[in-house]
Amino acid sequence: MANFPELKGKVALITGAGRRKGLGEAMAIRLAAEGCKVIITDIAHAKGDEIPASAIGLQSEMDAVAADIRATGGECFALALDVLEEAQVKAIVDATIKRFGGLDILVNNAGIGYLMKPITELSITEWDAVLGVNLRGAFLCTKYAADHMIKQGRGGRIVNIASQAAKSGFPFAAAYCASKHGLVGLTRVSAIEFGKHGITANAICPNHVTTGLGAWQNEYFSEALGLTMEQYMNAMKSRIPVGRPGLPNDTAAACAWLCSDQATYVNGESMNVSGGEEYH
16 A cells, blocks of 8 residues: 555656665565556676676566566566666666656665675775766766756655665775765765755665675675674674664665655755664
8 A cells, every 4th residue: 555645656767676685676666556657777787797697686587576566566667777887877767758758766776785805805896896886876877867857847856775884884895885975975965956956865874684685795794703694693683772684675665755745855864774773
């Protein structure tokens, strides 16, 4: 059942949404359930050592996510997009507008969260890959989506999926933390520049969510810190006042609210969705 009837008929473009059990899939399902027309994107193919097939949404998986949403009555289509390529970003925004007649919501969710190493071991290629997808990609999508929203003249919503790592530092995550801190800065500037056009820009900062990527992170960090998986997860839960890690639906609910009319006066914020683990 839709909680925000004003979202019915709105057009939403979500990047990095081609993986099962991911944040992108959860947000696509939620926005489609609210009546949005949804375009989901993912890179769809491996791209060098930094973007392997095991870490991305392939076309077949992305198509399956879209088909599942359509099977429950939602309107959803899947398109391949490399957010590092400006021409592709522009083409996807244009294709969204051509198919649905406009664009009201952009969710910048595409990101790399699996290139984790100590600073002294991190290569410049790995650094560039993380900063490229997480920050340059969000910039390019914002640039072309906002340009259309301004010309369209009916306002809009930009939601950037940042992280607890946008506010706190974590070992072995220099590039990831730097990119997510930068995404908060992009969010704030977007809010200032686009607010007069009725376009709000906000970030969501989830703490750990055990998606497919999150499961890999659990294994990596428990081993790097010399802990068993049980010890690592128990330590995580003990830091979170509500006693559990995040769920994809937690982020999806926050996204739907930020896109609704209830959040019209919320602009430039970086909202924690962390069960109380992150305070600043």
